[in-house]
Amino acid sequence: MANVKKFITCDGNQAAAHISYMFSEVAAIYPITPSSTMAEYVDEWAAAGRKNI
Structure with missing residues (x-):
């Protein structure tokens, strides 16, 4: 089984x-x-409860 990598464009x-x-x-x-x-992305992720660290 080959490793599948996930890429995004940003x-x-x-x-x-x-x-x-x-x-x-x-x-x-x-x-x-x-x-x-940048601040909008961070605020959006924090409000959604996206895990960090």
């Missing part, structure tokens, strides 16, 4: 938000344009 803001959320207890992101979507 922009840099989503990639940075994913790393900051998954590997820390607190993600402090200053909401300025164009990086505002």
Whole structure:
């Protein structure tokens, strides 16, 4: 059985938000344009109860 890898396509803001959320207890992101979507992703994942750490 071959290993199946899961890939997603995302922009840099989503990639940075994913790393900051998954590997820390607190993600402090200053909401300025164009990086505002990073904070939105982290807030959405936290509200949904997505597991981190």
